[in-house]
Amino acid sequence: MIAIIDYGLGNLGSVKNTLDKLGVDSVISKSKKDIEKADGLILPGVGSARQGMENLKNRKLDKILVNEIKKGKPFLGICLGMQLLFSESKEGNSKCLNVIEGTVKEFSSEVKVPQIGWNMVEQKTESELFKNIPRNSSFYFVNSFYCLPDDKSLIFGETEYGVNFCSILIKENIVATQFHPEKSGQVGRQFIKNFIKLI
């Protein structure tokens, strides 16, 4: 059973639809019980880091999530769900969950902001997460900010948009994507399927 975290941001239905199509049991929830019982967690999200942290704190989800991650529960962070894992975000100068050391900053105005569209993800290394996904596949991005992990060895996928930024990050039980696999057609669905297989 996968728990899709409901903190009031993000198109939760799309994530659930994808899991339904894959035949995976899931529940959209903000309850501590569901989250602790789940075999894996997905933190989606579209919106601002400040709003995201505020919503997580209001629902007391911030502490619960950090605990579950520390316990080793498989965790997938998507878009804002990836950014919130970091130490801080320049968006509203928000202190985030600090599970991954690093910052989140905005694309420079030399590119169109937000990035809205498909972009290639370069697989930096081999991983079960890339199984049956052709090299240099494109995924769907909607973001104005991008993540800079202090530890570069966590970067598993890189994408170019003015700068080369981290599009996939893996740290032990955490997988985080800046793109939306639930909106990335066939390859996106395969990516989620591969993540589920690792649980």
Added chain:
Amino acid sequence: MTEGKVVKGIQFVNFRDAGDPVTLAKKYDEQGADELVFLDITATTENRNILLDVVRRTAKNVSIPFSVGGGIRSVEDMRLVLENGADKVAVNTGAFNNPGLIADCANYFGRQCVILSLDARQIKKGRWNVFINGGKTDTGVSAVEWAKKAVLLGAGEILLTSIDTDGMKKGFDVELTKLISKNVNVPIIASGGAGKIEDFYEIFKKGKADAALAASLFHFGELTINQVKNYLKNRDIPVRSI
């Protein structure tokens, strides 16, 4: 860099005639469309429920982003559409008559969910005006000025339809698109005028569009999305291949 998007527009006029939009949406997803835009042309109250049902079923059946526009006049209108599974909502006349709508929607849902739908017609050389009410009413306002204002208010993307080229199949409006693209820093979806494969190359290369939308061209099978993408790819316009 982000690939050029090939967007399929699906217009609702009369559900009985058009065929099931959801079946169409699935087809275009499979054929490689990068995004879908549903435009509810009649946008009456009774159509609203049908539209929400279509949104819900589409969300279950396609795995690419889709946007919905037509008759959105309030945050509540937008909320219903997003809640039922759309990724973005396009606002046109509703936003022009009440620009605060853009700011409110962007604040609630984030600017990446808010598309400004802007219909423009050339008035004289170098000048395009914004038309509303289904392209029938000249507002007297410059398209560039309204685009800039809307982006400041929070529009994350612009769906730019050229009334001059729409339906003519003589090419997208390169001049208009280039002008708007130069003046705002959000992605632009060019719409109106696609007639042949070269038009797509032109609008990306010269028009500086980030996405090109076509409706009837793909609908009546004159061109396939794959043909367009292969053409673009061979001319160094990066596109998503599937």
